Amino acid sequence: MKPRSLMFTLYGEYIQYYGGEIWVGSLIQLMSGFGISESSVRGAILRMVQKNLLQVRKKGNKSYYSITEQGKRRVEDGVNRVYAAPQAAWDGKWRILSYSFPEEKRELRNEIRKELSWTGFGMISNSTWISPNPLENQVMAMIKNYKIEENTILFSSSDVVSHTSESIIAKGWDIGQVSENYNRFIEKYLPELEELRDKALTNRLTDEECFIKRTNIVHEYRKFLFQDPGFPRDLLPKDWVGSRARELFWNIHQLIAIPSIRYFESINETDPDQEIKPIRDKAINPFKEVYV
Structure with a gap:
């Protein structure tokens, strides 16, 4: 897991709902749970500042980092695509x-x-x-x-004279490969869902474990943003495997959502002079479609 990519995941999944900025000490502690050293975190921060993706606010001897407008567009686009309900109909x-x-x-x-x-x-x-x-x-x-x-x-x-919609899709995307990757995701995480359910029922999950597992699966699922174009349903194959993968993602995400947020809140040290109203409900469940 690369530090820059993990930072985008943390901002999209947690930080944006807690004032949009984080103290560097909290960020270092959160990222240490994924095996990322303090020097790697600071190096990634420096590169992101240089690329105008992060900006710093100094308060005494503390540094608080937030996403710039350029970085925010990237985060918001990603969050919307991960959590938005799929389009049902194509407008043609x-x-x-x-x-x-x-x-x-x-x-x-x-x-x-x-x-x-x-x-x-x-x-x-x-x-x-x-x-x-x-x-x-x-x-x-x-x-x-x-x-x-x-x-x-x-x-x-609305018209492509030389090609059918199916041939345009085949030309621009490898839907077969995307389908294979979704199947691998399901094979990997379906057993983990059963294990997490068992541990949750018997109170054998710490808040930190939940935070790491939720962040990991979000990070893994975000990779599909580079593969799956998110077609409207009527342009997708029948019984699209991406729908099953999304439901599995939702089940794991929500099973461990509350302890994950609780752990983030325990580590996230905010500026006492800043009035921050967390959007906790949104942090727990950012999905715009509910599965049953």
């Missing part, structure tokens, strides 16, 4: 982004490709990306953030 429109960068902007072009992949777009040619999801606002925010208005064109269309 493809969102298509085309770009052209000179060779001296190759690094920027690679960064845009990562952003588009993260957002759920599929690449159907070297400079053309496509999605059936209503992502206009997110893409326009990305274009504005990177100041690439002159290099990009975003448009939507």
Whole structure:
């Protein structure tokens, strides 16, 4: 687990609901539970500050870190995709982004490709990306953030003359591989769900164990944001395995949610001069769809 990636998970899963900032000492203690040393945490913080993903607020001899606007967009996009209820119906429109960068902007072009992949777009040619999801606002925010208005064109269309929707999907995404990865997730975590239920019933789980397990499964499930574009249900295969994986994720997440939050609150040392009203209910259950 890389320190930067874990920090994004911690901000999205906990810190954003507790004032949006954290004392570096609390962050070091939380991340030590995942085998990450203090020097690694401080090094990751420095790099994230340099990349304008984190910002610091000094109070006496203490440093409090929060996500910048640029980092917040990344966190919020991720949280929304992890916890939002899946779309039921497709509106019939493809969102298509085309770009052209000179060779001296190759690094920027690679960064845009990562952003588009993260957002759920599929690449159907070297400079053309496509999605059936209503992502206009997110893409326009990305274009504005990177100041690439002159290099990009975003448009939507309900008609693709040369290809069927199925062939477009096959061209832009490897749904078979995504399905395989979901099956592996289920094979790994289904036995863990049974074990956690047994331990919870017999009071054999500490708050710290719950925090580490919940954070780990969120971190693992977040990886699907780079693979699964989150298609509307009517564009997915029948009996889509991703739905079963999501239900399993929900069951584990909620089984250990309260002790996980309790542990975070015991470690999270806030600035006594800051009036912070935690959104505890949201931290416990951020899902926008309830499974039964």
